[in-house]
Structure formats: structure tokens, C-alpha cells
Amino acid sequence: xxVMLFVAGCAGEAKEPRANEKPARSAAPAAGGKVLGQQALxxxxxxGKDLPGxxxxxxxxxxxxxxxxxxxxxxxxxxxxxxxxxxxxxxARLRQVMSALEGDHGGSMALASYTPDQAAEIIATLRTALxxxxxxxxxxxxxxxxxxxxxxxxxxxxxxxFRLLQxxxxxxxxxxxxxxxxxxxxxxxxxxxFQSANTRRDGQxxxxxxxxxxxxxxxxxxxx
Numbered sequence: 444x445x446v447m448l449f450v451a452g453c454a455g456e457a458k459e460p461r462a463n464e465k466p467a468r469s470a471a472p473a474a475g476g477k478v479l480g481q482q483a484l485x486x487x488x489x490x491g492k493d494l495p496g497x498x499x500x501x502x503x504x505x506x507x508x509x510x511x512x513x514x515x516x517x518x519x520x521x522x523x524x525x526x527x528x529x530x531x532x533x534x535a536r537l538r539q540v541m542s543a544l545e546g547d548h549g550g551s552m553a554l555a556s557y558t559p560d561q562a563a564e565i566i567a568t569l570r571t572a573l574x575x576x577x578x579x580x581x582x583x584x585x586x587x588x589x590x591x592x593x594x595x596x597x598x599x600x601x602x603x604x605f606r607l608l609q610x611x612x613x614x615x616x617x618x619x620x621x622x623x624x625x626x627x628x629x630x631x632x633x634x635x636x637f638q639s640a641n642t643r644r645d646g647q648x649x650x651x652x653x654x655x656x657x658x659x660x661x662x663x664x665x666x667x
Contacts (some may be wrong), residue, residue: 448550458468476559476630476631476632476633476666476667477631477632477665477666477667478532478534478556478557478558478559478632479535479556479632479633479665479666480534480535480556480598481506481535481537483535483665484535484537484543484554484556484633485537486538486665487554487633487661487662487664487666488539488554488661489654489657489661490535493657494552494653494654494657496544496665497541497542497544497653497654498541498542499536499539499540499541499542499649499650500539501537501538501539501542502509502538502539502540502551504536504538505536506529506532506533506534506535506536506555507529507532507533507536508526508529508530508531508532508533509524509529510522510528510529510530511526511528511581511582511583512581512582513579513580513581513582514579514580515574515576515579517572517575517576518572518576518578518579518590519572519579519637520565520568520569520571520572521569521572521573521576521579521590521605521607522579522581522587523569524569524603524605524627524638525587525607525623525625525638526581527533527551527552527553527636527638529555530565530568531557531561531564531565531617533555533557534556534557534558535555535556536553536554536555536556537553537554537555538551538552538553538554539551539552539600540665541651541654543651544651546649547639547649547650547651547652548639548640548641548642548648548649548650548651549639549651550637550638550639550640550650550651551637551638552635552636552637552638552654552658553634553635553636554633554634554635554658555633555634555636556632556633557632557633557634558632559632559666560564561630561632562631562632562633563601563629563632565610565629565634566601566602566603566627566629566634569603569627570603571604573590573592573603574592575625576586577589577590578590585610585611585612586608586609586610586618587607587608587609587610587623588607588608588620589606589607589608589620590605590606591602591605591606591607591608592604592605593605593606593624596626596628596655598626598628598655598659599628599629599630599635599663600629601628601629601660602626602627602629602663603626603627604624604625604626604627604650605621605624605625605626606623606625606647606648607623607625608620608621608622609621609623619644620644621640621641621642621644622640622641622644622646622647622648623638623639623640623641623648624638624648624649624650625637625638625639625650625656626650628655628659629667630659630662630663631662631663631666632666633662633666634654635658635659635662637650637651637654637655637658638650639651
């Protein structure tokens, strides 16, 4: 399976922005529910057994904070969601690539469990950032523009969805504008983030709805 991943920047050690570059924080009530460890998160992750015909490939990496600065800083929560990065150190994390089927564009996804207050803060901060973020440039990787919040998909305990364009520029040529769509869902203390890119550029990127629905169901069952 060949899937091209588009991320806001390279994952690395978390870096704090300078004092005058911190993204806005949003007050949010703490999330409830069980905090999933690595093994529990693995068991609650959607796989090809759940969705025959859909392939999933794990993306290795430690469970750590790997948010990277962007300009302007108000867009950092948006960039984190696009890159499947963790702004805070998660208790457990799993990331994987999902294949495309007719009607969608596949993409990549991440599950990360946090303490109750952290999970609520992350999605609230993303929602706040989407009110003012329109374009950003990460320290590493391609720039993005056209950030547009979409209607709340009404998933899990809280959910946010948005689209944007990745500016893929090579050898000084006019950048290609690749549509990207991201959906972030909080289920209890776990954040599930799904990202799809339409490399054919023949319309908006479509996140696989069957993957999102099944993943939210499995997390709900694992988080009483």
C-alpha cells in the first residue's frame, strides 16, 4: 500500500514558543472516563479485521509531546492536528496509515490518551484557534492556506473538523495546492485525529467515514 502523507512538519522534541508567541488557551471542563494505557489503546484501535477491504499500517514512534512552532503562533493547534502531533505528553499514543477506498482518500490517523483535563484542553484550544487561523508556515515542511472550519460532525464527546490547502512547492515552481481535511474527536480522555489529503487535487479531501465511525465506537466501548 502506497500512501502519501502530508504533515505540517517533522516530528521531534517538543519546543515551546517564545513568551509572546503562545497560542490562545481555552478554559474547558475536564473530560471524564478511563485513561487508556498503551495496550488498552492498541486493543481499541480500528484494524482491517473491523473493516474488511481497508488496510492499516502502523507508524512507529514514542508517546511524547512533539508539537513544533509555526508562524503565526495562533495556528499551532491547527498545525498539530494536521501533523497528528501531540501538544502535551500523552499517556499512550498510536498512529497509523489507512488505505483509500472508492469515495474517500484514505490518509492517516492518531489516537492519543491524556489526563482528563488535558484532553478537554486540547480540543478546546483547537476550536479556538480555528476562529482566527487562516494560513501558517511550519518550521519544517510546506506552508498551508485556506484554513476553514467545517460544521461540527457531532462525534464522540466533542468533535472539530476543518479543511485547508497544503502548498507543495518544489524547485521554485508554482506551488501545487493539495486539499487536506482533518477531523478531531474527543472520546472520554482520548483524542482521535483523522487526516486525509487529495493528491489528485480534483476536489476536497474526504476522510473515510467508516474508519471514523468504527474508531469512535471502539473508543466509546473501551472508555466506560
